[in-house]
């Protein structure tokens with residue numbers, strides 16, 4: 338039997354990058370994946386890819402920074418599946434501007450999409466996860482934070498603030514839900530090859546600068562983060578909650594010399 342056979346898993350930001358990698362990997366292990374994102378096309382493509390592998394996936398279009406849309410998502414999950422085993426909070430954006438130049442609207446968007454969405458998804462999908470965990474002693478929540486949660490990255494004030502919030506919020510939810518048999522942990526990616534990082538590292542000079550700081554001297558890929566996610570939703574991590582798992586090629590472990 339596969340590790341996640343028939344488990345119901347919601348992956349926000351599932352249409353691309355790290356979220357897509359996690360969605361595909363969980364489906365490979367038998368989970369029924371519901372990929373959530375704003376745009377239909379990438380989600381449809383993801384579901385086709387998963388189904389072509391003989392695995393199972395659905396998609397749901399929602400802006401997870403909007404309370405009303407997350408409530409509707411929770412209603413959809415309740416009505417269609419009547420349970421939820423796994424929630425992966427992966428939706429995220431970044432805006433690169435110095436504090437003095439950053440529009441308030443951009444600040445709000447980054448905080449809402451990266452941080453408030455985690456609060457909303459846990460608030461409105463949490464009851465379904467907790468009720469299911471009461472019956473099955475299994476419930477797993479992952480947040481996707483960032484090394485920017487721990488490091489100050491110039492031009493990324495809103496991003497770093499939002500991810501610092503995600504890391505702290507993860508700990509609080511982990512403690513609050515520990516008695517409900519729900520594990521809540523955070524993955525801390527370093528630099529992973531996706532559209533988001535391509536947007537940030539636009540030229541070779543920027544890449545070389547980043548590589549020089551990473552002990553492994555290369556970026557990670559979405560498979561690296563997907564394997565970490567698989568571990569955190571598997572039974573192998575049952576005694577792990579409220580912690581962060583860095584997938585960063587050693588970036589956070591090193592001092593700048």
Ligand code: NAD
Pocket residue numbers: 349350351352353354355356373374375376399400401402427428429430450451481482483484525526527528529530531532533534
């Ligand atoms: P990505 O742009 O490929 O993925 C982000 C996904 O979130 C997209 O599919 C996008 O459509 C979705 N999304 C954005 N706003 C949304 C909203 N309001 N509602 C629903 N979906 C929304 O980039 P990625 O690199 O795969 O990023 C995924 C997560 O990983 C983000 O939270 C990001 O901050 C984090 N992260 C990425 C890196 C990296 O190097 N790539 C490093 C650290 C953390």
